[in-house]
């Protein structure tokens with residue numbers, strides 16, 4: 001009886017029991033920015049931190065229209081952000097995309113880290129053809145008119161079609177072909193062995209401590225395990241600088257359809273099963 005009433009209280013008061021998943025601290029690093037997505041359920045993310053993108057962007061043959069609706073993009077009230085693609089009765093798609101107001105410059109001579117803790121929804125792969133969640137960085141120069149991919153793009157995490165294979169990719173140089181072999185980019189993948197539910201920590205770290213640009217690196221990790229390393233030596237110095245001496249904006253979105261995942265099909269479902277959920281995003285630098 002006693003036990004039972006405790007459980008009932010817990011069920012009624014989840015807000016009191018949920019504590020935010022805080023970004024970890026790392027020896028030698030200082031956290032310089034973070035968002036833990038605190039706030040009331042069904043409210044938009046902080047507009048001090050994020051610009052909500054709306055409309056049809058006409059990129060990569062994607063289908064979705066980005067919306068600021070809190071049905072597509074909202075705080076959960078349990079210290080996380082959910083981005084939920086939705087299919088309307090005519091078969092059209094809406095979804096959410098936010099881009100950081102701030103931008104960050106990897107520091108010369110130092111290490112700079114951008115990290116997020118993210119999961120994808122638990123829909124089966126049969127219902128997720130075309131679903132394309134992403135946590136990525138776009139060179140701020142893009143906003144000022146520098147063409148893609150010359151502006152630089154670093155995809156910390158991309159998922160497609162509900163498959164538990166993460167893609168970490170750099171885009172650079174010229175399209176098509178060029179030093180990053182566009183449109184593929186230079187990257188790697190990791191199979192993380194489950195389709196859903198579990199949050200994982202996804203990180204990119206620039207290591208610019210080596211004075212020799214060709215020995216500098218950018219590393220991609222899942223749960224602190226490296227799955228891709230790009231070094232200056234794999235590119236030329238001018239291109240390397242576009243990925244290491246430019247400021248970047250952080251982007252969180254769920255696209256639907258497009259060149260990377262292929263089009264959604266009649267079995268593709270919107271809603272919670274196809275969401276991306278984010279517990280925090282943080283930026284760190286060594287001193």
Ligand SMILES: *[C@@H]1O[C@H](CO)[C@@H](O)[C@H](O)[C@H]1NC(C)=O
Pocket residue numbers: 031032033034035036
């Ligand atoms: C991290 O986020 C919390 C909550 O918004 C804020 O109070 C704190 O100042 C942030 N820390 C840094 C280093 O940005």
